Amino acid sequence: MKRAFWKEAVVYQIYPRSFMDSNGDGIGDLRGIISKLDYLKELGVDVIWLSPVFKSPNDDNGYDISDYRNIMDEFGTMADWEEMLQGIHERGMKLIMDLVVNHSSDEHAWFMESRSSKDSPYRDYYMWRPGGPEGQEPNNWVSFFGGSAWQYDEATGEYFLHLFSKKQPDLNWENPVLRQEVYHMMTFWLDKGIDGFRMDVINCISKTPGLPSVGGDRYAWGGEHFMNGPKIHDYLQEMNREVLSKYDIMTVGEMPGATVEQAKDYTGKDRGELNMVFQFEHMDVDSGPYGKWDLRPWTLKGLRDILHKWQVGLAEDGWNSLYLNNHDQPRMVSRFGDTGAYHKQSAKMLATLLHTLKGTPYIYQGEELGMTNVKFPSIDDYRDIETLNMYREHRYEHGRSEEEVMASIYAKGRDNARTPMQWDASPNGGFTTGTPWLASNPDYDRINAEQATADSDSIFHYYKRLIQLRKKHDIMVYGSYELILPDDDRIYVYTRELNGERWLIILNFFGEPAEFILPDELAHASRELIISNYDDIEAPADIRQFTLRPYEARVYSLT
């Protein structure tokens, strides 16, 4: 059992634009984060993942970087950043930054140079191609944000590739000079003392040579030609050799479309690549055949089969990240739990899942409060480019009704996760004294940090207990995972085992009572209750057979 800080850590993701505004301009900033470091220390998290804070025109809220070595004006100065890092380290926490190098902003100096002339030394920093015989795009790939993945540029009469927005041109990783630029930039930040990187869509940086079209419609999904591409391991191993291996850091690669088999190659201990990946399979359990906006009900079997596959797949080598929330996903308590009578219990049950499976848990800002999805009345209230593009395309090209499109946005829009962090019951949840860049969720009057930290039965304090348990019990980090009831469609039951100790985790995923019958092989064991989201459980309970209450979660130590 090779110990590592990144296996034992709990990570907290900050989306800076929505975390805390210190100067009343309605936009979160670094000084706002500094003012909340004690809150994070109280929660007990070990590592902070900070979404991008580099200079950006904010076409995609910082995931379109125009200067990798300077801080976005709206967020503050490099001095603020240094003070924040010092504050994080002084409190015994670590900081990982967001590495966005599949693409830059079209306002980056590299791109400005690259687009200026076909002879520019920067031309091959990006992926330029001539149009087809009728002047059409070089291939028929669709962008993640809708429409063609190619943009025609008048200046040189060629197209450039952008897997995301038109203002996010893909960097050309075939170019060794570009790769060195990235490695130098990474070294710049590591030498400032950061503790690692979250790597944005890092498995998209290698594209199939020739950039071939795919069969199907005018624009079609070309993921087979840019996810987990032919040279991805060469690039990651080179990055590791030249940069990552020189520091005691953690790395997590965001990998849309990665399978558990591929994840073994990305995270295997002898692979010399990354520590762990963010996989997306479980984030599509409620997506129909047409993608995330095509809503379909999820099932526990669907969710559990995926989580189980990843637990088993990376059991011997590699490492899982554990998340149900981030700045791209709707709020997990709205998606998989309950926002009514069982809000607290369901949020705590989901937290128990994330902190007792094997892997590193990631808490997204506000998850520890049970923050919920938002339903703004008009598309004009939304800000996310992905949502706004989808609205235009689905309403005006596909002819979907306003009601149907808004229902998809309410369920899956990324702004669900980006409404301002709710600190107290004052206007805008105490996030800003000004007008927030994105409206607050109106439920801030009852869901906020001030209320939660004062309420010992809150979701916040439950997260705090789970994090404390992790520090006390190696079994939560290093214990082997075994599924117990593979076919139950209401409860997820598994064990963790380490050095003769065994924990039994029992989770009722729904709002109705569910009958639990302890399998014979566990019936003999004596039990100690470790944690539960109901506080009236008599111990030692007779758990051979009992009824789980709505969303009831129990963790027992068996001996």
Ligand code: TEU
């Ligand atoms: O996300 C990549 C990605 O796969 C997401 O765009 C996801 O497919 C989609 O948001 C699901 O709704 C990363 C960042 O996390 C995201 O915020 C950026 O928009 C994107 O890359 C481009 O940098």
Ligand code: CA
């Ligand atoms: Ca601000």
